[in-house]
Amino acid sequence: MTQKLIPPSGFTRRGALKTLGLGAGALAATTAMPGFIQAQSSAPIRIGFQVHRTGIGASYGRWYDRTSQAAVKRINDAGGINGRMVELVPEDDGTDAKRGAEVIEKFATQSNCDVAFGTLFSHVVIGSAPRAGELKLPYFVVSEGHHVASGMLNRYTLQPGITDVKSQVQAMAPFVAANLGKKVCMIFPDFAFGHDHRDYFSAAFEAQGGTINAMIAIPPTETAFTKYFPQIPRDTEVIYHVMVGPAVLTFVKELGEFFGPSRPELFGFIDSLEAVDIASPGLEFLEGSYMWEGNPRYAQADQTEYDKAFRAAVGVDDNGASVSDSRDISTYAHMFGCWETLNIIKAGMEASGYQGQGDRAALIEAVEAMSAMPLGMDHPQGAKIFNGKTHQTFGHQYITRVESGKLLLAHTTSIEDTLYEDEVDYTTRSF
Amino acid sequence: MDFGPHLMLAILEGAVTAAILALTAMGLSVVFGVMRVVNVAHGEFYMLGAVIAWFVATTLGAHPALGFVAALILAPLLVGGLAAVADMLILQRIGYDPERTIVATIGMLYIIQQGTLMTFGPDARPVAPPFNSRIPLPWLEWAEGKLSFYYPWGLSITSYKLFVIAAAALILIALWLFMTRTRAGLVMRATQQDSAMAQAFGIPVGRVYALVFGLGAALAAMGAVLVVPIQQAHYLMGHDPLLLSFIVVIIGGLGSLPGTVIAAVLIGVSDGVISVFFSPTLAKITATLAVAMVLVFRPQGLLGKKAH
Structure with missing residues (x-):
């Protein structure tokens, strides 16, 4: 990595000229600075938006983008943050960890961003967060991984807008044990996300008196699955599946x-079928099966006014598809996290009287001080409780059942179901 | 599941993989055999075939079988045409210089892939199979002193998967007949043996190259149309087939058609069996090790001819 940054040895005339030119440019910039600083208080707040535009996460990226744009529009329409407009600075991370870290660096050093925000895939978050910490750039992730609350990351990385896998699976265990069966066979992708499911679900399920009779790990790049299925024991009562990636339709x-x-x-877990139409050919098999959803894709009978307004703002219809193209299915179970996170950044900046990059630490302290987040237009998915010590939010989880090709709400967990003991206290770490 | 039925299931699944792989790798092999061009964009022609199949099937919107048949004809034609144009516009201009060809096809790879992302989008999209019924398979059992049939739990295949195997075999036979029994095939083989001499005999080598490049891409597209009712069309789906095709072509011998088929069956079935009974990672390790061993001990591949 560092090797790449070392310029080729030896001075050349052209190189020297370039350096001189850069120096002159920098000088000119410094002399122009005072005016700029004066203007800064009314300059827009820049939020670096790390987005999966390309690569395996592109479906998510597209909807994270639409949701974030809608959230920023709403914030700006209401007067912005501390009287300043908000500007998203999107940058593609290619769903790649190394590129993710470079994007963070660009936000901090080149595009003059106040904070960074965005990305979903856990490897990108884990790859980017250390760089955000080094550059002292507040990094708000919407990733649902347990890596924030596990203590693996740093004080600058927070996940206030979406719950993590550990609390999600833990909240599912009582429902599965009580309603579906006691002998569970787990099928999961063989990387961090799948391992979180494997570890936390099996522990929570065994605490409910159930048994896990087989765990089948499948490589995330696999495209054919039949050959794995004979490993499913015959006495299995419930199959728990969390496959991800473009091959999930094949899997089902x-x-x-x-x-x-x-x-x-x-x-x-709906992660398997985000951005996929439940009525696709081949998915008839899912009829009558149950799904975890972060936020129900189909508008439910008891839909809140906030969910309705959220759908309208982002441009999603009652079936979870784009209003302009019914075949363009959203990643509805996750994308609310972008909306809510941006509102939390706003609330944090307002509480800390955020003026500029010197107030970054104050912003983080302001967010850490948050706890109850009531259901409302800022939090359309539901009420949440934020834990400032672990930098992780906790909220309701939804279980839906596939009925005539739609997902109908069967159960809503309480927030208490999702709580677990703190594994870290980030507030004791220095800035 | 008992060992016997389990093994049979693994082999059947491996055979489906092998059938698709044989078609895709054959495209790569034909192109290399005749043109000596390493086509890195081959996987993207495969992907394009799947995406066009989805487009044709959804645009027609009629019975799945009609959409599928239309896709099976249109997708290879369109992809082949595009490849032939790319050959004339790009590869011919750089004179098939090996290094520049590789760089140019890498460029094509990204252009096709990102172009698909910008138009088709990032989602995986399914195509309905023309027919698909589950066929439970019987197994023999020695019970009470006599042989009897029974239907083990989980041992089944679908009619569509059987069709894929048969269709791939038919297409390969047709290709073989085309190469050995027709005038166009003769011209291709002549160009393969000595392009300078072929040109001296009045063969339009440039056009033959464009045709061959198109044919290679069309074969990949056919494989993709066959696979898309099993898997889904996705803009990144070309990566794995490209790698596996290279593995197959290296093991079978670059430019050798029978070698390619043998290697595809070997890799497809062993991948199925090893990943079922051991681990998928081990299957990949074995395939890569096989490539390394072939390169060390038999660089021309199983059935390839030694370079002169």
Whole structure:
């Protein structure tokens, strides 16, 4: 990494001229500075938006982008933050950890951003957060990984707008044990996200008196699945599946073909089918199965006015698809996190009287001081409790059932179901 | 599941992989055999085939079978045409210089991939199979002193997967007949053996190259159309087939058609069996090790001819 940054040895005339030119430019910039500083109080607040525009996370990126743009529009329409407009500075991270860290660096050193925000995939977050910490750039992630609350990251990284995998799976265990069955076979992708499910669900489920009779790890790049299914024990009552990536449709289809008419109960995470139409050919097999959803994709009978307004603002219809193209399905279970995180950044900046980059530490302290976040237009997914020590938020989880190709709400967990003991106290770490 | 039925399931699944792989790798092999061009964009032609199949099937919107048949004809034609144009506009201009060809095809890879992302979008999209019924398979059992059939739990395949295997075999036979029994095939083989001499005999080598490049891409697209009702069209789906095709082509012998088929079956089935009974990672390790061993001990591949 550092090797790349070392310029080729030896001075050349051209190189020397360039350096001189840069120096002159810098001088000119400094003399122009005072005017700029004066103007800064009315200059827009710049939020670096790390987004999966390309790579494996591009479906998520597209909807994270739409949601964030809508949230910023709402904030600006209401007068901005501390009287200043908000400007998103989007930058593609290619769903790649190394590129993610470079994007963070660019936000901090080149594009003059106040804070960084965005990204979903855990490897990008884990790759970027250390750089954000070094550059002292507040980094608000919308990733649902347990890496924030586990203490793996740093004081500058927070996840206030979306719950983490550990609390999600923990809250699912009582429902599965009480309603679906006691013998569970888990099928998960063989990397950090899948391992979080494996570890936290199995522990929570065994605490409910159930048993995990098999754990089948599948490489995340796999495209054919039938060959793994014979490992499912015959006495399995429930299959718990969390496959991700573009091959998940194949996974569900082949599972259906493997079991034929008699299948065990199915419990899955919508992560598998985000941006995928539940009515797609091959998914008939999911009829009657249960799904975790961060936020129900289909407008439910008891839909709140906030959910309705949120859908309208982002441009999503009652089926969770884009209002302009019914085949363009949103990542509804996750993207609310962008909306809520941006509102939390706003609240934090207002509480700390944020003026400029010198107030970054104060901003983080202001967010750390937050706790209850009531259901409302700032938090349309539901009420939340933020834990300032672990930098992680906790909230309601939804379980829906596939009925005639739609996802209907079957159960809503309490926030208490999702709580666990603190594993870290970031507030004791220095800035 | 008992060992026997389990092994049979693994082999059947491996055979489906092998069938698709044989088609895709064959495209790569034909292009290399005739033109000596390493086409890094091959996987993207595969992806493009799948995406066009989705587009044709959803635009027609009629019975899935109709959409599928239309896709099976249109996708290879369109992809092949695009590849032939790319050959004339890019590869011919740089004179098939090996290094520049690789760089140029890498460029094509990114242009096709990102162009698809910008138009088709990042989502995986399914195509309905023309027919698809689950076929439970019987297994033999020695019970009470006599042989009897029974249907083990989970041992099944779908009619569509069987069709994929058969269709791939048919396409390969047709390709072989085309190469050995037709005038166009003769011209191709002549160009392969000695392009300078072929030109001296009045063969329009430039046009043959464009045709071959198009044919290679069309084969990849056919593989993709066959696979898209099993998997889904996605803009990044070309990566794995490209790697596996290279593995197959190196093991089978660059430019050797029978070698490519043998290697595809070997890699496809062993991948199925090893990943079921051991681990998927081990299957990949074995395939890569096989490539290394072939390169060390038999650089021309299993059935390839030694370079002169």
